[in-house]
Amino acid sequence: MPLQKKKIGCYKVSRTFKSYVDFDAVDDGHDAGKTNASNGSRLGIDDSSKENFTSGSNLTVDLTNGGSKEENLFLQPKLLPGEVVVKCMNNVMKFDNMSDNKTGISGALCCTNFKLSFITLDDYPSNLRLRNLLLQENDVCLMNIDSVYQVINGRRKKLTSSMNISGDLKAVEIHCKDLRIYTFSFKFCSQCDSKDLLNTILYHSSPGQVQLLFAFDYVGFQAVKSVHPSSWTFTMIQDWETELKRCGCTSWRVCLSNENFNICESLPEAFVVPAAILGKDVNNLAPLCNGRRFPTWSWGTSDGNVLVRMSGVFDIERQSQILETIKKGIPQPSSLQLFSLDDLCPSVREINYSYIKLQGICKPENAHSYWKQESTYLSSLESIHWFHYLSACLETTLKIAKSMASKKDSVIIKEWEGRDLSCVISSLVQILLDPFFRTQYGFECLVQKEWVALGHPFQERLGQLGVEEGCKSPVFLLFLDCVWQILQQFPSSFEFTETYLTNLWDTVHISCFDTFLFNCHRERANAYSKFCELRRLQSAWDWSLQFTKQDMIFFKNPLYILTAQEGISHSRPWSLACDGPLKSHIRPLTLAKKAEDRESELLELDPSVMNMQLWRQCYLRWIPLAQVVGGDLPLVYLQNLVIWDEICALQKLLESPQEPVNLRHRRVASDNTLYRSEVDSSGGVKNNTRIVTSSFPYSPIGPFDWGHFHRVPSSSYLHVDVVGVDEELDE
Structure with a gap:
């Protein structure tokens, strides 16, 4: 997005730049580095230079009449509706990622009520393919900031909003929840202003109240039509009834006993219970369960076997009474299996402890640390037990899915809190058994149902309001990682890609949307009544607010083979790729092949470590x-995108009412896809070129030196322009 710059009449703007080295040296005004002639504010320090450096910049404004005038050019970030600048400071240096603080770029650092934004006049090459419309490449949402460190003589000191910042503030590291690290230098800034800016960042990145988050100030895009105008929220009776009908479960009903949350605060006002029990039974048995979370239906089949979630029971002797109540919704002779997730899956604390170690592997402090851990990389991954926890969750999921598919059993998954690992396992079971949840729209409905509506404590687990460290745990990331593992084993069974999953994790840390801001629907309802009046907050499922249609192509899996339950006709899930020549988004779901029973739809993954x-x-x-x-x-x-394009174009030709054409004289749209080398005479990557790396469609935080990248001897540096499927065929 373009920068907003202060207008300076018809002046012609040119730039001069000075650089200095060594944070601890006395600033005597002498140059310690050379200006890069090709890039006015871009610096590079050779190995003979001092260890660290920073920079300041002077902007010279030349008048049209030949005179000159020194004037500061005021830089501002691109602001969203409702966003305001809180604090801004010039002459800040942003160091390149993994450059050991030797190269960087000069600019202004601004803190708004939404993001921390670094703005520079430099027009350095950007290799980022997937662009978020809400954030520029050097922007980070305040809710995405995990921790802030003051760097003193190479040592890091973690800062909090309640601390007094002592000593000279020369360098700061911003660690993000998506594993990015930003390093800024304030050597050529006022110490008072630097501390004010840092205190502003600390305060706004960890607010004490939910209404201080940007979602309550974000007043834009109110007229934008939702991507999924009929998305289910599973907070109303109609949503649950529609899901019951889709699954064919006739012995269960929607219960409204929790109206005004008078039974359980963490459950929605409407949830599903056996049709044979009365509201007074729910009122009497709910106090026996931890958090008063009465067992709730999650999913089922027309055969009568169901998946039920429940929390721990205070009096274990009365647990049988609750189980007998659940059995009223299960037809005989179906059996009921109980799986205790507290025994089978990792705890919330174990997940968080393992993830902290995973961060240490995936967030090296510098290049030296990266190469040092390279030799022990595999053993380090083994020691943190992250793969073991993924394997344990998937193994438990497969056991439950097989029990429901093969034995036609009904299953209760029990967890003491009933809001963490039960969300993970319940969602994964439904993904293995129900093809609908392998579509993008179905997956979003699944997350909305199992995580948002049924009360996963996102606010606590993601540390959005500065909660205690003991409450934080990336349980939702563990779930997304499990889905990714399944996607690797069944690459053609999912409509969405890993890029979609990655963006979903990123969206969790963007404070424009209310979907992942609350611990339960009761908190959301209270926030609406107190702070939103008649205005609704934005939903995270409105992807058009974040990405263009061209970017959303990367959400679509070209290998996806569409399957669905026989006899159910509902609109095809919205997806960009379906909006091409075939117009398949308006066609009902159809079976790729007839399924004999539920077992044939089961994805039998290998959950081994x-x-x-x-x-x-x-x-x-x-x-x-x-x-x-x-x-x-x-x-x-x-x-695969190229092949998929060709299939769509050829099918369009076959379905065309026009007279048959000689295909030898025509070419399909995918022939327009360009793969051409972008290398210079020395074998390096050319400047200003977009290239494909293993992180595609992302690129590391720039600018960077491509010459230091790993290379595959047989690979070329490719410039890829993928033609959309709605392109017309060329003659």
Whole structure:
């Protein structure tokens, strides 16, 4: 998005730049580095230079009549509706990622009520393919900031909003929840202003109240039509009734006993219980359960077997009474199996502890740390147990899915809190058994149902309001990683891609949307009544607010083979790729082949630890040294897009009412896809070129030196222009 700059009449603007080295040296005004002639404010320090450097910039404004005048050019970030600048400071240096604080770029650092934004006049090459419309490349949402460190003589000191910042403030590291690291230098800034800016960042990145989040100030895009205008929220009776009808469960009903949340605060006002029990039974049995969370229906089949979630029971002797109540919704002779997730799956604390170690592997402090851990990379991954926890969740999921598919059993998944691992396992079971949840729209309905409506504590687990460290845990990321693992084993069974999953994790940390801001629907309802009046907050499922149609192509899996339950006709899930020549988004779901029973639809994955892989796109995309230029799986994905384009174009020809044409004289749209080398005479990547790396469609935080990247000897540096499927055929 373009920068907003202060107008200076018809003046012609030119730039001069001075650089200095060594944070601890006395600033005597002498130059310690040379200005890069090709890039006015871009600096590079050779190995003979001092360890650190920073920069300041002077902007010279030349008048049209030949005179000159020194004037500061005021830079501002691109602001969203409702966004305001809180604090802004010039002459800030942003160091390149993994450059050991030796190269960087000068600009202004601004903190708004939504983001931290670094603005520069430099027009350096951007290799980022997937662009978020809400954030520029050097922007980070305040809710995405995980921790802030003051760097003193190479040592880091973690800062909090309640601390007094002491000593000279020369360098700061911003660690983000998506594993990015930003390093800024304030050497040529006023110490008072620097501390004010840092205190502003600390305060606004960890507000004490939910109404201070930007979602309550974000007043734009109110006229934008939702991508899914009929999306289910599972907070109303109609949503649950529609899902019951879709699944064919006739012995269950929607219960409204929790109206005004008078039974349980963490459950929605409407949820599903056996049709044979009365409201007074729910009122009497709910106090026996932890958090008063009465067992709730999640999913089922027309055969009568169901999946039920429940929390722990205080009096274990009375647990049988609750189980007998659930059995009233299960036809005989179907059996009821109970799976205790507290025994089978990792705890919330174990997940968080493992993820902190995973961050240490995927967020090296500098290039030296990266190369040092390279030799022990595999053993380090093994020691943190992240793969073991993924394997344990998937193994439990497969056992439950097989029990429901093969034995036609009904299953209760029990967890003491009933709001964390039960969300993970319940969602994964439905993905393995129901093809609808493998579509993008179905997956979003699944997340809305199992996580948002049924009360996963997003606010606590993601640390959005500065909660205690003991409450934080990336349970939702563990779930997305599990889905990614399944996607690797069944690449043609999902409508969406890993890029969609990665963007969903990123969206969790954007404070424009209310979907992942609350611990339960009661908190959301209270916030609406107090702070929103008649205005609704934005939904995270409105992807058009974040991405263009061209970018959303990367959400679509070209290998997807559409399957659906026989006898059910509902609108095809919205997806960009379906909006092409075939217009398949208006056609009902159809079976690719007839399924004999539910067991044939089961994805029988291999949950063993040896089959777990590191989700590189999500965890390693910001590390330049970890990228493979011109290689790895993204090229396979791009080639699949080409083949998919050809299939769509050929099918359009076959369905065309026009007279048959000689295909030898025509070419399909995908022939327009360009794959051409972009290398210079020395074998390096040309300047100003967009290239494919193993992080495609992302690129590490720039600018960077492509010459230091890993390379595959047989690979070329590709410039890829994928033609959309709605392009007309060429003659």
